[in-house]
Amino acid sequence: MLDRTSNSVRRVPVGDPGMVIVGAGFSGIGMAIKLKEAGYHDFVVLEKGDELGGTWRDNTYPGCACDVPSPMYSYSYELNPGWSRMFSPQEEIWAYLRHCVDKYGIGPHLRLGTRVVSLEYDDAAHRWEVAVEGGRTLRANAVVSGVGALHVPAFPEIPGRERFSGASFHSAEWDHSVELGGKRVAVIGTGASAVQFVPRIAPEADRLTVFQRTPPWIHPKPDFAFSPRAGRVLRLPGAARAVRYGIYWLLESRALGFTVDPRLMKVHERLAIKHLESQVSDPALRRELTPGYTIGCKRMLVSSDYYPALTRDNVSLVTGGIAEIRERSVVDAAGVEHDTDVIIYGTGFKVTEALSEQRIVGRGGVKIQDAWRDGIETYYGIATAGFPNLFFLLGPNTGLGHNSVVFMIESQVRYVVECLRLLSRTGARALDVRPERQRAFNRRLRERLDPLVWNAGGCTSWYLDEHGVNRTIWPGFTFEYWARTRKVKPEAYELIY
Known part of the structure; x- marks a missing residue:
């Protein structure tokens, strides 16, 4: 049974902890904060990096910033009236996470530079064996995986990629030692990261060639700096929370097209087309940048400087695909060879594979890959x-x-704490979701997802697994998820004594 102590106690485990949290990004830190608030102090946070922060530690590419307004991209209980911009840059978000760790006393629980290599459940002891790199094994009553989905860079399968003799790197592993000034730079990929860093490196490079497989839908980015006066107003009692509520409902209204009827996305499509037409006057380039699928099928992006960057004299857009990469060039599908000094991959992350590729062994020695042989399935994720x-x-x-x-992380953290309280009330050692409840939940999930824009929008995206099934997106409003995870239904679980 998990040990729950008084909030006045600050006991940090030195041996085996009662609970292990994997990852020290928004998820892991948020979990740690709420565990302490609920009176659970016997836990550690294992982080593979030498510093906390997850995505916001690793991604340091030029122009890296959040594409969600800052007042919403923060914990609801730790609002920050000091954001410099509506869409805060990477450095500020990382600093915000460090502030939260300091304020809520999470530092003593952190174990940095500790990479988890496997999780294995001990049926007899009802405990998890958490093996970390270097040979040590921790034994814990419960494990929370807060590793997230955007931490394993994805590289495209292009013939000859390993032959390239110049500098090459993924945007999530930006090599700041590589000088781009005066270089011929190739950018492969036009996703959320590329639309941020392409405008920053375009003036620097001698020649920039952007290889686009599928054009993204892009909305203008309503970004602006908060003036000193605005900062003072946001520090008034209730002001920051009122702004957060307003932004929440504005963003939530966009879910009508996602969750109700894809035809409602037309208003977003018109806004994106108007944005493109206002920034790109060349009709040929505009055609190449106009998507041929329903908006929302792939992730919608926000940028007000990406299109202008593509109209620069030293920038060219290649849309026919890539045939191969040679020692000092990239050859497109038409056979044109583009001399290249540096290749930057803006090709996203392994999302659905991030969980299924981990070594996790459950009851009866069943590997998670076997449990998910027919696709990843969980209960409310x-x-x-x-x-x-x-x-x-x-x-x-x-x-x-x-x-x-x-917002979703906070809902899930609250649900996990409720699970722990259920264990404390019943004296059970563990709880395991009943397979029939999980199957019923996923059946309803598929029924909702299949007719919606992610599956019916005419595109392929990282939302979908290798079978074309959406294993990534919640098909409803966030307040609906919040309501459904407010309470734990004991009948949905087998309690193990």
Whole structure:
């Protein structure tokens, strides 16, 4: 049974902890804060990096910033009236996370530079064996996986990629030692990261060639700096929360097209087309930048400087695909060879694979890959049958296309705490979601997802797994998810004594 102590106690485990949190990004830190608030202090946070921060530590590419307004991309209980901009840059978000760790006393629980290599459930002891790099194994009653989905860079399968002799790197692993000034730079990929860094490097490079497989839908970015006066107003009692509420409902209104009827996305499509037409006068370039699928099928992007960057004299857009990469060039599908000094991959992350490729062994020695042989399935993205006391944050089908995932994280954290309280009330050692409840939940999930824009919008995206099934996005409003995860239904779980 998990140990719950008085809030006045600050006991940090030195041996085996009662609970292990994997990852020190928004998910892991938020979980740690709420565990302490609920009186659970016997836990550690294992972080593979030498510093906390997750995505906001790793991504340091030029122009890196959030594409969700700052007042919503933060914990609801720790509002920050000091954001410099409506869409805060990477450095500020990372600093915000460090501030939260300091304020809520999470530092003593952190174990940095500790990479988890496997999780294995001990049926007899009802405990998890958490093996970390270097040979040590921790034994814990429960594990919370807060590793997120955007931390394993994805590289395209292009013939000859390993032959390239110049500098090459993924945007999530930006090599700041590489000088781009005067260089011929190739950018492969035009996703959320590329639309941020392309405008920053375009004036620097001698020649920039952007290889686009599928054009994204882009809205103008309503970004602006907060003036000193605005900062003072936001510090008034209730002001920052009022702004957050307003932004929340504005963003939530976008879910009508996602969750009700894809035809309602037409208003967003018109805004995107108007944005493109206002920034790109060349009709040929405009055609190449106009998507041929329903807006929202892929992630909608926000940028007010990406299109202008593509109209620069030293920038060219290639849309026919890539045939191969040679020692000092990239050859497009038409056979044109583009001399290249540096290749930057803006090709996103392994999202659906991030969970399924981990070494996790549950009850009866069942590997999670076998449990998910027919596709990743969980219960509200948090628990999965056969893996007692293992909880996922930002797990399958809890991502969003319209609002802040931090809101979802807080809902999931609250649910996990309720699970722990259920264990404390009943004296059970563990709880395991019942397979029939998980199947019923996923059946309803598929029924909702299949007719919606992500599956019926005419595109392929990282939302979908190899079978074309959406394992990433929540198909409803965020307030609906919040309501459904407010309370734990004991009948949905097997209690293990």
